[in-house]
Amino acid sequence: MLKHICFIPPYAYPKEGFSHGGIGSFTKSYLPDLVNRGFKVTLIEFNKKESVKIIEGITIIHLKRSKIRGISWFLNALKINNKLKEIHNEHPIDIVESAELGLAFIKKRTNIKYIIRLHGGHHFFAESENRKINIWKGFQEKRSFKKSNGFIAVSNYVKKHTNFFLSYHNKPIEVIPSTVNFKLFTPKRDVVINENVILFAGRLCEKKGIKNLILAMPLILEKYPSMELHIYGKDSFKESRSYMRFLLEEIIPQIGLAKKNVIFKGEIPIEELVNRYASSKICVFPSYMETQGLVVIEAMAMKKGVIFSKYGPGVEVINQYVNGLLCDPYDIKSIANEVLWMLDNPESLKNIEEKALETITKNYNLDNIANRNINFYLNLLSQ
Incomplete structure (x- = not known):
């Protein structure tokens, strides 16, 4: 039975009063709904100092990012792995989810399934921005893809286009778009439209x-x-x-x-x-x-x-x-x-x-999108 889902960097939870991009919109609309459905949801992110907060039922764990030149990647990965081990010992984790590069240095456990959600990774955007693949980031992304047990793509396009550069290694993959925060983005009939x-x-x-x-x-x-x-x-x-x-x-x-x-x-x-x-x-x-x-x-x-x-x-x-x-x-x-x-x-x-x-x-209604995500998690756990 699916009980505990943990999201790791680059995921982050948007701060109130601040603007945020696509991944922030995803976490803001999707994670609280998982909590409302009875799941334990943990999110690990890097911040200026370590802390633990409960926001909208989500356990948000802040780790202090290392900035030591040359080895920061190793130290930051070590912090995430140690925290995952600690969390898993207290509340067993069923699913760990990240974006394209996120699993590169994650130590896998046999009783946890690892998922990459394709929000647009390094290979994907390097081509669109007409820039060369960064060898280090490219290596991380390929390594991360090998570790994943399954993939969720937010569009057919990102699924197909990413596959030009990276292999899904015959792992399960499904297209499930991100939803909209309908509490926020809703027609406002009392607002005067500026025709210009x-x-x-x-x-x-x-x-x-x-x-x-x-x-x-x-x-x-x-x-x-x-x-x-x-x-x-x-x-x-x-x-x-x-x-x-x-x-x-x-x-x-x-x-x-x-x-x-x-x-x-x-x-x-x-x-x-x-x-x-x-x-x-x-x-x-x-x-x-x-x-x-x-x-x-x-x-x-x-x-x-x-x-x-x-x-x-x-x-x-x-x-x-x-x-x-x-x-x-x-x-x-x-x-x-x-x-x-x-x-x-x-x-x-x-x-x-x-x-x-x-x-x-x-x-793009939240109920439909959430059900599709949960079904994907359950099917992966049954394998």
Whole structure:
């Protein structure tokens, strides 16, 4: 009987009042539900100091991360293994779950099943970001995959694309998307919509397609001169260079007078971002590569018109002109054309918004997703 599930780094539980990405959204929506279903849930994460907290019924164990150059990986792995041993002796663990690199240095026990959930690993994103495989990270990922007893992929796309680079070693694998926090992401009927706002949310980096969305603004403004692009997200760095600085210094000057219609809003708490979703006219996420695109289903759950990428998992979520639109994120005209179509067709946009909510409610509801995960765990334990 499945009783105790333990999640290990890179999993972490989002802090209240802070923004978080896809893995944070996954833990925030999924782990409390497991607790409500009667499971013991433990999450181990690294922090500045050691502590143990109970949040929403989840036992969250903070380990102090080692930063000793050259051997920090060994010391951190030792800390996780020692903690797993301690936890298992007190409350036997049935399932240990991590992401792609997470099992590389984990010492396995015969009475525990180990699972990797594919959120998008090093090989997956290295290709999309046009960078070489880091030998050390590549080694860890391959080693981690060999240790896993089974795999869960958050989309068909991440399952197939990861398999180009890494083997699943004939272990069980199932596609189960991450769910939405429906308590947070829900239609807000009392919010006034700003008809002139296009919203983008996500980390500021090349793969999110924000550069081409900015470059598409002059084409949009030719017909709708009052439209504004509001950009929410955390800056990122590539080779010590700020991507925000790159956008401001090299991309914004290319759009001339349209620059006054592009507004960087920075990183804001998730609860505040929800209100920004609600008050925007449409949401545009022209990513070059995603594993699932949680921001997309979160916006759709709020009954918003969404434009996503036609590449990657986009076609698994959006049916073109039915519950959303798909663009070519590499093509500035394609991005502009889909935005203009939404603005030109208000009645069709209303229908799309209705279908968007219907799609997410039906296909990404927490009860269904949780049951599929639990069944996968149980089938693995029976083997």
